[in-house]
Amino acid sequence: MVRPSDSLEPNNLRLLFSAYNFARDVAVDLIADGSFALNLARALGPGSRDSHVELHGPVFPRLRRFSVPALEGKRIGLVTSGGSGATASLCGLKRAFEEAGLEVSVISACSGSMLFASLWACGIEAEEIARFWLTLPVRDYLDPDWRALAVAPLRLFRGMGGLLRGDAIEESYDRYLGRRTMAETKVPLHVVVWNIDENRAEYLSSRATPEITIARAARVAISIPLMFEPVRLGKHLYADGGIVDIFPTTPLRHEEPLDVVFGVNCYLPKDFEGEDIGDWYGRSFSVLRASGQLRYATYLELAREHARELGSRLRLLHPVPYAEVRGAKFYESFLDRRSWLRFMRLGHACGRAALEDFAFTGERTRARSRRRP
Numbered sequence: 616m617v618r619p620s621d622s623l624e625p626n627n628l629r630l631l632f633s634a635y636n637f638a639r640d641v642a643v644d645l646i647a648d649g650s651f652a653l654n655l656a657r658a659l660g661p662g663s664r665d666s667h668v669e670l671h672g673p674v675f676p677r678l679r680r681f682s683v684p685a686l687e688g689k690r691i692g693l694v695t696s697g698g699s700g701a702t703a704s705l706c707g708l709k710r711a712f713e714e715a716g717l718e719v720s721v722i723s724a725c726s727g728s729m730l731f732a733s734l735w736a737c738g739i740e741a742e743e744i745a746r747f748w749l750t751l752p753v754r755d756y757l758d759p760d761w762r763a764l765a766v767a768p769l770r771l772f773r774g775m776g777g778l779l780r781g782d783a784i785e786e787s788y789d790r791y792l793g794r795r796t797m798a799e800t801k802v803p804l805h806v807v808v809w810n811i812d813e814n815r816a817e818y819l820s821s822r823a824t825p826e827i828t829i830a831r832a833a834r835v836a837i838s839i840p841l842m843f844e845p846v847r848l849g850k851h852l853y854a855d856g857g858i859v860d861i862f863p864t865t866p867l868r869h870e871e872p873l874d875v876v877f878g879v880n881c882y883l884p885k886d887f888e889g890e891d892i893g894d895w896y897g898r899s900f901s902v903l904r905a906s907g908q909l910r911y912a913t914y915l916e917l918a919r920e921h922a923r924e925l926g927s928r929l930r931l932l933h934p935v936p937y938a939e940v941r942g943a944k945f946y947e948s949f950l951d952r953r954s955w956l957r958f959m960r961l962g963h964a965c966g967r968a969a970l971e972d973f974a975f976t977g978e979r980t981r982a983r984s985r986r987r988p
Contacts, residue, residue, distance in 0.1 A: 668749040668956050674742055675710045675963055683715045683974040689874035692867045693719040697726025697857035698881025700948030703955040704934035705731035705879060707962025710741035715970045723805045723866045726857030729836035733829050738801035745959050751787060758783035777843040781834045788830030797832060798825030805866035806836045807856030811845055816859040818866060862918040864925060878931045882940055883911060885933045887918045934965035
């Protein structure tokens with residue numbers, strides 16, 4: 616039972632500060648980029664125009680093969696953060712792996728990255744994954760429930776958790792994959808989800824929950840509160856696990872030893888560094904200025920801890936600049952897919968550079984070995 620005095624609990628200050636910072640970010644985005652509101656209306660408004668991308672050729676350049684001897688025969692893990700539309704960069708990373716003739720041994724995903732990581736785990740080629748998402752009609756991707764929203768105030772918002780139902784994405788997946796289950800992926804797949812009722816992170820995976828369809832798992836993974844309705848699994852309601860753990864490495868630590876882990880960061884500042892807010896204490900409204908640091912404090916510390924646990928095996932990639940998913944841009948990049956093509960190509964360039972660096976480093980190591988007496 617929630618008591619009135621619970622509102623005075625110190626951690627509830629985070630709610631106040633979060634609301635303030637969210638409102639500030641939206642205001643800043645509206646002032647700096649007048650297209651923000653237009654893009655939201657374009658994607659969600661009544662009679663909205665479709666926001667799929669018109670493709671007039673291949674998404675990626677012609678396949679350019681290269682070899683990475685240092686990774687041949689190695690067990691490679693992949694862990695990817697959430698990050699809304701920026702997670703489309705995973706398509707490009709997969710393309711780079713295809714060019715190198717490599718495959719990962721296990722994938723751990725969360726939030727929006729599940730939309731792309733799940734198809735990677737199914738063995739679908741990068742070009743096809745990209746085309747599926749870029750050309751999917753908006754009605755098969757976004758499904759706002761305007762009627763429920765209109766009557767929600769009359770019901771004191773009882774039984775309503777988000778603007779979008781989530782049925783459209785689940786149905787699109789089921790049509791595309793033929794109701795394939797988590798047990799039927801070619802690469803073992805894990806996705807962190809949030810048990811709202813019991814307030815804990817759990818995992819859906821190829822082994823632990825083999826009977827759940829990939830479509831249902833993807834729907835749960837992206838069900839961020841207020842944006843998507845929560846999803847019932849068994850007795851409990853679940854939502855986006857990225858709210859709890861944005862860099863979910865736990866499943867990788869329980870796998871057979873991995874030689875290398877590629878980590879894809881599409882949400883936090885580069886290398887999980889915090890933002891330096893300068894001389895906040897000497898400025899007006901100093902507490903409110905400092906409160907912005909609360910937004911990512913927990914995420915950052917947990918991500919840093921997970922990165923440290925992987926140690927030298929981790930190769931952390933940042934395909935999309937942090938500024939492109941910060942604040943209200945997080946929502947805009949999900950609702951308006953016109954930026955996804957660029958994100959996919961950024962992921963390809965970033966992934967290829969990382970793999971080529973492995974190849975160069977491996978060749979340099981072998982050259983040193985040959986010179987030894």
